[in-house]
Amino acid sequence: MRRRTIILGGSAFLAGASVAFLSRSGSGDAVSRDSFDWTASGLRAGGTAGIPADLPDPVFREQPQCITTLAQTLGPCHTNDVPVRRDVTEGVNGLPTRISLRLVRSENCSPIEGADVEIWHTDTRGVYSGRAARMCNAEDQNASSVSFLRGRQISDADGRVNFLTVYPGWYSGRAVHVHLRVVVEGKELLITQLLFDDTLSDIVYQGHPDYAARPQRDTMNGGDSVFSAAEASGFIFDVERLDIGILQASYTIGVVSP
Known part of the structure; x- marks a missing residue:
């Protein structure tokens, strides 16, 4: 495997190399403030058109986040009758991002096959x-x-799902997030949200052409209205930058099986 820079929930390492751990703050706005050499100029723009189907496999942690993930309500921006599809963009612009999730049983980290996993989030404008x-x-x-x-x-069979989307925008009072819902055998097991590293969001919002026209965001992970600073650090995607200039965001979700 080629060496790929990966941000593990705020900590950077090279695949196949040792991990460099980030010290997180328990208060204030900054939960994850890593420093790394990514720039917006090296990231693709314009949405998912032309993205190949055979992207590299996501890198999941050897020791997954198999604890039961924080439950939330569906919220006012959920809708019904959401289609099953790989590319969820419907042609909207933004930094192409593949979200890969691995569903496991929290009691033993074994994969859950056949789980119905739904995601939703805002566009580059926060809409x-x-x-x-x-x-x-x-x-x-x-x-x-x-x-x-x-x-x-x-x-x-490995408990995995892959969505092709764009990096979410922001709106006032909330950190950058993706909503998700997990249903197994007709039973709703989990409603939660996942976050992105604050420094990565700064790079995207301050330099990427699809986002740079918006004003500076007002909420970091540690100041979010849904997560406390202590909670937020456990809900940040692991992110890779792939060679073609798109992002790969990964997370292992532990749920209590029915």
């Missing part, structure tokens, strides 16, 4: 699609009639 609460897309009525950045996948 949700779909017929949801007014706060989700009040400034763009056209967004209510489409379903971009929403999708479902069924986990394979």
Whole structure:
């Protein structure tokens, strides 16, 4: 395997090399503030058009995050009848990002096959699609009639699902996040959210052409209204930058099996 720089929930390492651990703060706005040599100029723009289907396998931690993940409510921006699909973008612009999730039983970390996994998040402007609460897309009525950045996948024998999307935008009062829901055998087992490293978000928002026109975001992971600073550090994606200039975001989710 080629050496790939990976951000493990705020800690950087090279695949096949030793891990460099990041000291996290328990208070204030900064939960993860790693320093690494990524720049926005090396990241692809314009959405997922032309992204090959045969992307490298995601790198999951040898010791996965197989604890039961924090449960939340669906929230006002969830919608029903979300389609099963790999590419959830519907052509919207942004930094191409593949989100790979691995579903395991929290009691023994064994994979869960056949789980129905749903994700949803905002576009580069911080706008949700779909017929949801007014706060989700009040400034763009056209967004209510489409379903971009929403999708479902069924986990394979290894408990894995892969979504092709774009890096989420931000909106006031919230850290950069992706919502997800897990249903197994018709039973809703988990509703939660996952976060991105603060420094990575700074690189994207300050230099990437699809995001740079927006003002500076007002909320870091440690100041989020849903997660406490202590909680947030455990919910950050592990992120790789692939050779073609897209991001690979990975996380192992532990759930209590039905």
